[in-house]
Structure formats: C-alpha cells, structure tokens
Amino acid sequence: MIRTFLILLIFQCLGEGFVFMTKMPVPGPVIGMLLLFVFLLLKKEAAPKLIPGVQELLRHLSLLFIPAGVGIMVHGKTVLDEWIPLVIALVLSTAISIVVTALCVKWMSR
CATH class of the missing domain: 1.20.5 (Single alpha-helices involved in coiled-coils or other helix-helix interfaces)
Incomplete structure (x- = not known):
C-alpha cells in the first residue's frame, strides 16, 4: 500500500510542478491524474500491481x-x-x- 501511495503522490507532485511551471489555471492533482492515466495506458503491467493498494485506499475514502x-x-x-x-x-x-x-x-x- 505504501508503494501505491508513493506512486500517487509522485504523480500529484509532477502535476503540481507542471502547473507551477506553466501557470495553468488547473489544479495540480488533476494534471497528475492525467499523467497517471497516460502512464497506465503506456505501461499496462503497472495497473495490476496498483490494484490492491488502491482498493485499500478506497476503503478509507470517507476520511477525505x-x-x-x-x-x-x-x-x-x-x-x-x-x-x-x-x-x-x-x-x-x-x-x-x-x-x-x-x-x-x-x-x-x-
């Protein structure tokens, strides 16, 4: 689960950095999700490895x-x-x- 959380945070940080550098009026986490989506499309073997950690995080979604x-x-x-x-x-x-x-x-x- 820590690995999955780390991957999500990395893509969020990439999105935040992209928005900061380009001054786009879009939230960084949205760009990070798009980058993660493209990554998962290009590297199909990564998605099954993320599923257990993502399911665990979704169980605690109400905390957000x-x-x-x-x-x-x-x-x-x-x-x-x-x-x-x-x-x-x-x-x-x-x-x-x-x-x-x-x-x-x-x-x-x-």
Missing part, C-alpha cells in the same frame, strides 16, 4: 471528506449568506457532469 465538513462548519455563516450561488453552482455542475459522462459513455460504447 472530513476536511470539507470541517470547512463547512468553520465557514457556516458564509455558507448561509451565500447559499443561493452555492446551490446554483452545485446544480449546474451536477447537470454538466451528468451530460459529459453520458456523452463519454456514448462515445466509448461505439
């Missing part, structure tokens, strides 16, 4: 929501003051995600 919950509690007044834009952003981003996912599934099923 604790900081977001704390942030909402700390900034509760701001959330209450800005609830309309937040609801609009959530609804729109959910709808866009559903449409993009449907288009990707349709495109990949061909």
